[in-house]
């Protein structure tokens with residue numbers, strides 16, 4: 024099996040002193056000798072602060088406030104340098120620190136470039152002495168650089184010399200100043216030394232070089248999603264991919280200063296408003312990131328000339344989005360370094376922070392910065408909000424808006440402060456975007472930092488959203504860096520439970536972390552009235568509506584790692600159950616039917632008509648809202664799975680069983696008696712290339728399961744609480760006759776399967792449809808439905824996504840190997856893997872892993888992993904693919920690890936893709952935290968508690 028060859032780093036930049044050689048010790052000895060001569064106390068501890076900093080800065084630190092004339096300074100520095108040079112005179116390869124040569128060799132043979140970036144003016148001599156110049160592609164030292172660390176210049180220069188973008192470089196450093204410089208450059212920061220020295224600033228800390236391997240460095244890169252160069256054509260893709268959030272809101276990664284053609288969006292859960300065609304949609308909320316910079320009259324934007332060293336990175340570990348670039352405004356001698364970072368806090372979901380720093384590297388600049396809460400926004404052209412009230416003064420601004428039809432209110436407040444430099448701040452009460460205006464004059468070497476704190480509340484949170492936003496914004500601002508610290512520890516806590524560690528395959532590792540991050544920010548930790556939309560809160564696609572994507576694809580991740588959130592998401596189905604009742608009623612059936620697309624009320628909100636992608640003047644009838652019925656059983660399945668894993672009896676008793684029973688009533692009414700059997704006709708199964716089909720196996724199998732589970736659960740409820748069971752019977756009109764009918768339907772519902780070879784027929788007549796000659800379409804760039812047309816696809820045996828195969832996965836232990844094999848063989852060849860549904864690849868990966876087809880499993884897995892990170896389907900711009908992300912987690916945990924839960928115990932049957940050396944994850948089983956740690960070597964299956972062996 025070929026492992027993924029995708030890598031996220033192209034160069035490793037090494038600091039020299041204290042990293043490759045212990046000349047850091049010589050620097051100390053030299054300073055110490057000087058200090059002793061001058062009678063200045065100087066200890067090893069004092070020396071810690073001198074690590075990595077320039078000669079002059081070192082002297083100033085050593086002087087601790089004592090003053091010298093410039094001539095004395097020069098003389099002292101020269102003297103120290105003399106002592107230092109005496110010591111390095113004899114430097115040889117014997118002075119290389121242990122591990123240096125093996126690591127350099129490893130990097131070289133992996134084809135990555137190597138640079139040395141040292142503040143020392145003696146670096147070249149030391150390198151010559153060490154005899155390792157042949158290993159390096161570039162050496163940048165203190166002679167070539169004006170600004171010392173923690174300025175990023177040394178490392179950025181090294182990246183230039185290597186011709187590698189900063190975002191694809193890692194730095195290995197022993198000094199805090201160096202780690203800060205690496206961070207400032209937007210590079211991966213690898214620290215050598217004690218943890219305490221770096222205060223959490225590094226991406227990875229190891230004690231010394233001998234414990235560092237290239238694989239540690241590249242694995243550390245899997246916490247960052249990096250945009251290493253600015254490509255205007257791909258902005259909308261990155262906006263989705265780098266979406267930030269906290270489960271209360273999601274914000275696309277548009278730039279603070281905006282960019283032509285971008286699609287700014289902040290989606291707040293539950294903020295619905297009516298919309299034509301799609302009934303209702305999540306409303307785009309005011310842009311809290313808004314901040315514009317003008318320098319000597321020139322407005323900064325990514326379109327401006329003179330931009331270099333661009334890098335943007337989303338740190339999945341902390342949820343912070345960082346951007347760095349250098350700007351040289353045209354026809355000026357000004358050089359500025361701009362840094363932007365922002366975060367919505369996971370600890371306080373109502374709080375966000377934006378931090379912008381402008382460093383004047385050269386020239387002098389008149390800065391004019393405006394920050395605002397920008398309510399001039401729309402939902403792809405549709406205006407939902409009007410401003411009720413706005414205020415701004417020199418510190419605080421707020422805006423209160425209301426949705427046009429649903430009359431929900433949202434308030435945002437912001438607080439702006441500046442530091443590092445004198446500024447004049449004034450109000451900027453522009454209509455619809457209140458905020459502040461900041462003026463400052465920066466000379467060379469000066470910097471300005473702007474901190475913007477924003478809070479947001481809606482009328483769903485409180486009757487007084489404006490008051491809540493205003494009072495909290497002052498508080499959050501007064502607490503200063505608390506917002507950062509609390510956010511970091513909230514994420515830490517989350518990752519302790521939710522991280523999935525894959526060693527040996529960085530692409531898979533990054534993909535699963537990105538998926539887990541995106542899933543987490545899509546889910547409210549407290550709100551039972553919202554769910555997760557197909558595109559999460561990351562874009563306008565599907566308008567914030569929830570599909571079966573949530574219950575079948577996304578929910579398992581939460582059930583196993585964040586059961587409390589999973590419960591909320593199922594409670595959403597309960598709180599919208601009235602809508603489900605109306606959906607059944609509207610089609611003349613009893614019971615309740617979940618909407619194919621669900622929003623605020625649970626009523627069906629699938630648009631019945633949409634514009635034809637081939638001809639926008641034509642409309643196409645969209646049928647899932649009418650006949651894609653399986654979602655009703657899918658939700659029952661999700662409830663059951665939640666209960667199996669959590670044993671939350673209270674939920675099952677009060678909400679789960681009532682929902683499962685009332686939806687069973689719907690199925691009993693919907694199933695059509697036909698002589699000696701029952702049919703369910705005129706439906707759409709998971710494979711939506713075929714509509715108006717009869718007896719879809721997936722649907723019928725789930726209906727049968729649903730009815731039998733309903734009976735089982737009704738008995739369980741009766742034992743738990745007979746009064747409640749009886750009341751429910753009465754309410755739903757259930758009696759022995761009804762239960763007998765459920766059994767009868769379950770017994771005699773058509774399941775189309777060839778008894779000889781165990782092949783299911785996806786629906787009646789599927790096998791009679793035309794075959795596609797696949798070789799004709801090998802190099803296509805669009806879906807088979809677009810190529811063949813809706814009718815054409817319908818007439819062929821071509822699947823948009825797994826239908827029978829997902830059924831096999833969901834009920835995996837009920838099928839024998841022959842059933843797996845025949846159905847896999849048949850359907851896998853007839854599926855539109857590349858441009859059909861994004862829901863497919865992860866499920867195919869799971870199924871293939873289940874069958875031990877590891878090459879195929881890995882191929883499908885990578886296709887799922889690349890859905891958003893490489894935008895291989897070309898539609899990430901509309902938002903990330905939530906179901907694919909949830910499916911990715913299932914492919915890892917259910918597929919490759921083979922995790923199964925049964926009767927309160929679990930088992931694994933690992934079958935890891937060849938490149939994976941190790942797979943580790945955690946989950947909760949009945950409230951107890953479990954750890955699964957699997958290695959590539961054939962190890963015996965692990966089993967919890969006292970159950971024997973694995974289930975397979």
Ligand code: G6P
Nearest residue numbers: 040050075076077078142143144
């Ligand atoms: C490196 C060392 C520092 C030293 C600096 C300048 O960064 O870690 O301790 O002060 O280089 O070195 P130089 O040899 O030019 O004085």
Ligand code: MG
Nearest residue numbers: 038040041197
């Ligand atoms: Mg150093």
